[in-house]
Amino acid sequence: MVTMGQLWTNTGSALATLMFVYTIFKQWFPHFGDHLEPFFKRLFSRFYPYIQITFHEYSGEHFKRSEAYLGIQSYLSKDSSSRAKKLKANTTKGSKSLVLSMDDKEEITDEFESVTVWWQSKKEGNIRQSFSFYPAADEKRYYMLRFHRRDREVIIERYLEHVMREGKTIELKNRERKLYSNTPGQNHGNQTKWSHVTFEHPATFDTLAMEEKKKEEIKSDLVKFSRSKDYYKKIGKAWKRGYLLFGPPGTGKSTMIAAMANFLEYDVYDLELTTVMDNTQLRRLLIETSTKSIIVIEDIDCSLNLTGQRKKKEEEDEDEDDKNTIEKKMMKNEGDKKESKVTLSGLLNFIDGLWSACGGERIIVFTTNFVDKLDPALIRKGRMDKHIEMSYCGFEAFKVLAKNYLDVEESELFDEIKRLLEVEGIKMTPADVGENLLPKSEGEEGETCLRRLIEALKEEKEEAKRRVEEDVKQKKEEEEEKRRRKEKKAEKEAKEEEEKKKKNKIEENGEAEH
Numbered sequence: 001m002v003t004m005g006q007l008w009t010n011t012g013s014a015l016a017t018l019m020f021v022y023t024i025f026k027q028w029f030p031h032f033g034d035h036l037e038p039f040f041k042r043l044f045s046r047f048y049p050y051i052q053i054t055f056h057e058y059s060g061e062h063f064k065r066s067e068a069y070l071g072i073q074s075y076l077s078k079d080s081s082s083r084a085k086k087l088k089a090n091t092t093k094g095s096k097s098l099v100l101s102m103d104d105k106e107e108i109t110d111e112f113e114s115v116t117v118w119w120q121s122k123k124e125g126n127i128r129q130s131f132s133f134y135p136a137a138d139e140k141r142y143y144m145l146r147f148h149r150r151d152r153e154v155i156i157e158r159y160l161e162h163v164m165r166e167g168k169t170i171e172l173k174n175r176e177r178k179l180y181s182n183t184p185g186q187n188h189g190n191q192t193k194w195s196h197v198t199f200e201h202p203a204t205f206d207t208l209a210m211e212e213k214k215k216e217e218i219k220s221d222l223v224k225f226s227r228s229k230d231y232y233k234k235i236g237k238a239w240k241r242g243y244l245l246f247g248p249p250g251t252g253k254s255t256m257i258a259a260m261a262n263f264l265e266y267d268v269y270d271l272e273l274t275t276v277m278d279n280t281q282l283r284r285l286l287i288e289t290s291t292k293s294i295i296v297i298e299d300i301d302c303s304l305n306l307t308g309q310r311k312k313k314e315e316e317d318e319d320e321d322d323k324n325t326i327e328k329k330m331m332k333n334e335g336d337k338k339e340s341k342v343t344l345s346g347l348l349n350f351i352d353g354l355w356s357a358c359g360g361e362r363i364i365v366f367t368t369n370f371v372d373k374l375d376p377a378l379i380r381k382g383r384m385d386k387h388i389e390m391s392y393c394g395f396e397a398f399k400v401l402a403k404n405y406l407d408v409e410e411s412e413l414f415d416e417i418k419r420l421l422e423v424e425g426i427k428m429t430p431a432d433v434g435e436n437l438l439p440k441s442e443g444e445e446g447e448t449c450l451r452r453l454i455e456a457l458k459e460e461k462e463e464a465k466r467r468v469e470e471d472v473k474q475k476k477e478e479e480e481e482k483r484r485r486k487e488k489k490a491e492k493e494a495k496e497e498e499e500k501k502k503k504n505k506i507e508e509n510g511e512a513e514h
């Protein structure tokens with residue numbers, strides 16, 4: 001009895017012999033071979049159980065490298081570097097490291113859902129006679145995927161998508177990240193355009209001085225967001241998330257943005273609203289941003305520089321309600337200034353209008369020193385989904401800084417610092433703490449730096465006391481001034497009233513005489 005395996009082996013070797021004979025035959029009788037070729041192909045495909053798909057490096061117009069080819073190259077780079085025997089190393093534009101891929105004519109296998117596939121890197125074209133460093137123009141490279149025809153469904157429906165998705169992820173990981181800023185271009189009239197530099201900020205969540213719990217919460221929020229493509233699709237929401245970072249200057253708002261970008265490996269778009277002419281330009285800038293990016297608007301409360309005008313108005317009308325909303329600022333901006341006509345509604349449209357959904361995965365971060373000044377419409381949940389307060393340095397945050405700056409994790413001086421920060425409640429920003437901890441000369445001891453910090457904290461306490469006293473004094477003076485003005489006003493009004501009465505009396509008397 002012949003087993004199935006033996007049958008396949010026999011058929012395979014019979015086919016191979018037939019192909020060999022056919023090749024010889026074709027060499028001797030080239031014209032006759034043309035008639036037989038379709039027949040042989042049909043015969044061959046009936047018994048050959050594999051399917052092949054080729055992915056050419058250049059396909060279509062414009063001599064652009066095919067996305068599929070590049071995706072496969074990235075996908076295979078992770079496996080080929082450990083499995084293939086002959087590798088090619090390439091630097092590609094915008095990539096931060098070498099990309100290893102298998103060399104021509106190499107083959108590796110891959111497994112997916114218990115299905116085995118074979119990838120081959122191939123090259124076709126004329127063999128050159130002369131030596132040259134450059135590839136021949138007629139050399140064509142391609143990847144060939146081979147799999148059993150019983151696995152057709154798995155491969156076509158799921159494996160190829162998996163390869164493309166993984167490849168894209170590896171490509172994105174390998175790319176050099178960029179920091180974009182919008183500057184008015186000289187060649188484009190007043191149009192503002194994105195220009196970029198390589199993003200190389202060293203801040204990470206490890207170096208960020210903040211309570212561990214808060215840090216972990218933000219990190220898991222970011223991770224959850226970046227993995228929620230399908231979830232956002234399911235609930236019908238654009239795949240974006242808004243963060244509002246607020247707190248006094250020097251508490252690490254900008255540093256946090258850099259840490260977020262490094263953590264998620266996103267690009268950063270630093271949007272300067274004051275150079276944006278109008279809502280149309282704002283929209284255009286948004287459309288030009290790429291996926292996997294953080295769009296940052298720093299100091300949103302003073303992005304549109306109108307505080308001067310606001311002050312004038314306040315001086316004229318003292319009793320005016322002190323509701324300093326962005327909308328008011330922007331409305332005035334629209335009327336008085338020619339430079340920027342970005343309105344609150346334009347900005348809101350930018351955040352959650354239809355345009356914000358193009359391109360996918362984006363984080364929008366606003367920073368401000370004065371959260372109370374912002375219009376509630378701007379910071380409501382859904383627009384700014386997560387509000388993060390960046391505050392003065394606590395003991396836990398100090399420990400992170402001491403470790404980063406001085407490599408000190410324990411010291412007897414820590415108790416005193418803890419007392420000053422927690423019991424005395426001295427407020428010092430992480431920026432100032434860091435400055436005090438920074439060794440000022442080569443070989444300065446960690447202990448010296450810690451003592452300097454203790455001194456600075458004590459000084460800060462005195463300074464804060466002085467500030468409070470001054471504030472009280474100033475408030476008193478202001479109230480006194482206000483009272484005086486009110487008195488003056490009342491006096492003036494009484495005087496006017498008296499004069500009015502006098503005038504009326506004279507008129508009445510005059511009429512009586514007539």
Ligand SMILES: Nc1ncnc2c1ncn2[C@@H]1O[C@H](COP(=O)(O)OP(=O)(O)OP(=O)(O)O)[C@@H](O)[C@H]1O
Binds near residue numbers: 247250251254255430
């Ligand atoms: N939480 C922090 N962790 C680590 N370093 C910090 C932190 N806060 C501030 N720093 C240090 O202080 C410097 C200033 O911080 P940063 O620019 O992030 O403050 P900011 O809150 O953005 O201030 P501003 O409101 O003035 O823009 C940074 O270079 C950083 O080294």
Ligand SMILES: [Mg+2]
Binds near residue numbers: 253367
């Ligand atoms: Mg900042």
